[in-house]
Amino acid sequence: MNSDQSDLPIRVIERSLGPDSVINDDSRYSVDGRPIPVAVRPKNIDDLSAILTESHAQDVKVMPVGGGTRLSLGNAAQTPDIALDTTSLNQPVSINSADLTATFEAGMTLDSVQSILAENNQFLAMDAALSNNATIGGILASGTSGPLKWQYGNPRDLVLGMKVVQADGSITKSGGQVVKNVSGYDMARLHVGGLGSLGVVCEVSFKLTPKPANEKTVLAAFDNSKSCGDVALSIFNGQVTPLALNVFDRGVLSATGMRNIEGEQYLAVRLGGRPRGLARMVDETIQASRAGGGTTIEIVDGGFALDLWRRISDFGWVDQPPPEVVLRVSLVPNQVQTYIDAIKASLADNAPSFVASPGYGNVMVFWQSGNTNNKLESSGNAIRALRGGAVSLGGSAIIERCPVELKSEFDVWGEAGDSIEIMRRMKQQYDPKGILNPGRFIGRI
Numbered sequence: 001m002n003s004d005q006s007d008l009p010i011r012v013i014e015r016s017l018g019p020d021s022v023i024n025d026d027s028r029y030s031v032d033g034r035p036i037p038v039a040v041r042p043k044n045i046d047d048l049s050a051i052l053t054e055s056h057a058q059d060v061k062v063m064p065v066g067g068g069t070r071l072s073l074g075n076a077a078q079t080p081d082i083a084l085d086t087t088s089l090n091q092p093v094s095i096n097s098a099d100l101t102a103t104f105e106a107g108m109t110l111d112s113v114q115s116i117l118a119e120n121n122q123f124l125a126m127d128a129a130l131s132n133n134a135t136i137g138g139i140l141a142s143g144t145s146g147p148l149k150w151q152y153g154n155p156r157d158l159v160l161g162m163k164v165v166q167a168d169g170s171i172t173k174s175g176g177q178v179v180k181n182v183s184g185y186d187m188a189r190l191h192v193g194g195l196g197s198l199g200v201v202c203e204v205s206f207k208l209t210p211k212p213a214n215e216k217t218v219l220a221a222f223d224n225s226k227s228c229g230d231v232a233l234s235i236f237n238g239q240v241t242p243l244a245l246n247v248f249d250r251g252v253l254s255a256t257g258m259r260n261i262e263g264e265q266y267l268a269v270r271l272g273g274r275p276r277g278l279a280r281m282v283d284e285t286i287q288a289s290r291a292g293g294g295t296t297i298e299i300v301d302g303g304f305a306l307d308l309w310r311r312i313s314d315f316g317w318v319d320q321p322p323p324e325v326v327l328r329v330s331l332v333p334n335q336v337q338t339y340i341d342a343i344k345a346s347l348a349d350n351a352p353s354f355v356a357s358p359g360y361g362n363v364m365v366f367w368q369s370g371n372t373n374n375k376l377e378s379s380g381n382a383i384r385a386l387r388g389g390a391v392s393l394g395g396s397a398i399i400e401r402c403p404v405e406l407k408s409e410f411d412v413w414g415e416a417g418d419s420i421e422i423m424r425r426m427k428q429q430y431d432p433k434g435i436l437n438p439g440r441f442i443g444r445i
Contacts, residue, residue, distance in 0.1 A: 009038040009081040012060050016050040017042070029083035031063060031440075032076050032404040039065075039083035045105075045163070045171065045202045051084060052200065052435075053169025061435050064196035066138025067109060069130040069317065072326075073142055073400050074195055076407035077439025086137055089202055092116055101160060103205040106137025122208045125152035127309070129317045137201040143193025144328075146313040147244035147270065150359050152209065155192065162188035163203035167431035175205065190426065197441040198430040212243065212272025216282050217305040220289035221263030221296040225344075228265040229337025229358065231292035235269060236333065236359040238288065240281045244270040244357075246312060247340075251353035251366075255319070256311040261296050265340075270309060315355055316366040324379050325352075325367040325402050327386050331395035333361045339393055346385045350378075361395075379403050383410060413442035420445075 013022045017040065026035030042048040055062050063080035065071070066087065089107035096102065097120040104113055110124070110131040117123050127146035128139045139145075145155055152158065161175025174187035191201050222228035232247050246268050253266050267289065271281045282299065289297050300308060316323055331339055336358045343365065344351045352367040365386055372378040383402060387410075390397040399412035416423065420443045427434070427445045439445070 008058060009060055012054045012058050013038070013040045013051065013082065016040075016054045017047055023083075023085070028068070029063075029065060029085070031071055031074075031079065032407070034079045036063065036080055036083040038081065039085055041085040041088050043088050045089065045165065048084070048086070048089070048165050048200060048202055049169045049171055051082075051169075052165055052167060055082065055435055056168045056433060059433055059435065061438055063437055063440075064137075064141070064200045066107060066135035066141070067130070067133035068138075069128075069134045070138060070142040070144060070400070073398075073412070074437065074440035075412055075444050076404055077437075077444065080437070084200065086200065086202070087135065089137075093203060095120075097122060097208070100208040100210070101205060102208055103161075103203060104136060105203055106140075106201045107135050110134050110136060110139065117208060118211070121211045123211055124206055125158060125209045126155050127313050128155075129314045131310070131313075136204055140192045140201055140204065141194060141196045145362075147246050147309055147357065149362065150245050150357050151241070151243045156189055158206050159188050159192065159204060160207055161205040162191065162201060164191055164199040165202050166199045167433065167436050171202075172199070190430075195437055195441050197437045197445065198426065199436070212278075213274050214278050215243070215270065215272045215305060216278060216299055216301045217308060218267075218269045218271065218282060218285045218289065219258070219261075219298045219300060219308075220267045220269075220286075220294040221261045222265050222267065222293055223263060223295055224293070225265040225337060225341055227293035228267050229340070231289055231294065232267055232337075232358040233334065234288050234292065235285060238284065240269075240271070240284050240288075242269045242281075242285075242359075243272045244268070244309065245359050246355055246357055247337075248312065248315075248355045249353050252312065252315050252355055255315050256308050258308070261298075263295060267294075268308070268312065270305070312355060316353070316364065319366075321368075323353075323366040323401065324369050324375065325365075325382050325386070326400040327363075327365040327367075327383070327390075328398040328400050329363040329365060329386070329390045329395060330397070331361045331363065331390060331393055333358050335393045335395065336361060336363060339363060339389055339395070342389045342393075343386055346389065347382060350382075352382070352386070376403055376405055380406050380409065387414070411442065411444065416442050 023039040086107040089105040093103040369375040
């Protein structure tokens with residue numbers, strides 16, 4: 001934007017919503033360390049549409065912002081002209097507990113959604129990090145998930161329908177508010193994991209899940225990583241159906257607040273059900289852990305167990321200082337432990353921490369530079385080792401966080417292959433002027 005147009009973003013907001021709608025607060029809104037001095041917080045979907053209509057007409061670049069928990073995700077690009085804060089879109093639209101469906105505005109935090117659903121003994125099977133701040137729209141746009149992904153799948157699998165404001169301000173709807181919808185292409189899936197590059201999610205309909213009658217968590221410690229990985233896969237392939245199943249290292253254990261349990265690697269299995277069925281699953285999990293070499297096995301429940309899982313999900317996002325490098329790795333399940341052992345060996349002088357879901361083939365990797373002399377070079381070498389290890393096993397890795405100086409060297413989303421041309425055509429179709437998060441998505445589109 002030319003210097004003589006520096007006040008254009010302010011004029012866009014004033015024309016759309018009036019002079020009192022401009023937010024001048026560069027302490028909250030920034031991307032890759034660069035502040036976005038002008039922001040707007042629309043009060044409803046019509047306001048959001050008006051802002052995007054005027055921004056599109058004036059070619060003003062916009063970055064949608066929810067709770068701000070994943071602003072580190074995305075390629076480096078020009079600083080957007082306006083931060084579009086969705087957190088005032090924070091009301092439930094409809095709740096049909098009998099049909100296990102509900103619709104919410106996308107600026108609601110995950111915790112506020114869960115609090116409402118708990119009144120009917122139901123929940124939304126999502127447990128993304130920092131749920132007190134993360135909005136459901138932001139969770140879907142960033143494609144993030146948590147330990148419950150093991151049982152309930154990706155957050156996109158919970159979406160029945162979606163209302164989106166497109167780059168030109170038009171409002172579109174896809175899907176519906178019931179579990180059985182008409183056949184056809186699920187347009188909502190375009191926006192899950194799309195980082196707001198094709199439209200701004202403003203309303204979402206979900207299928208809900210009854211809360212388990214009872215829950216317990218089995219936590220087991222192992223002297224070697226192979227035994228831990230083998231037991232995790234044996235449970236994955238067995239008769240027990242966990243709500244969540246994660247393996248992690250000592251750094252993560254310390255963050256959970258558990259007492260010091262000796263071991264090299266740890267397994268946490270979250271189980272739920274009626275008393276007799278739950279007791280059977282707990283017994284089978286304990287037996288599998290003991291048979292596989294578990295040295296210490298504990299059972300936790302109640303609020304302590306819920307806090308344990310929240311800390312596992314939040315690991316790496318609340319630490320001070322935060323890890324310089326965070327990767328989201330996807331592999332086939334039987335390669336998860338192979339990958340963990342490989343990266344620990346290749347980065348032995350400064351091994352990363354990890355939280356893995358072996359049953360789903362997901363590994364979150366967290367690397368700190370420590371006292372390294374050249375932190376930037378060390379971070380680059382760590383990324384190459386971590387991503388290279390995943391690719392060598394047939395997997396992929398998204399760089400969720402890294403020094404901004406390295407974003408010119410790496411596409412944080414990885415290689416798109418032939419699909420990049422399809423993605424570019426989609427961007428051209430839905431955002432031909434490139435006003436939504438320009439350059440931040442895969443292939444810098």
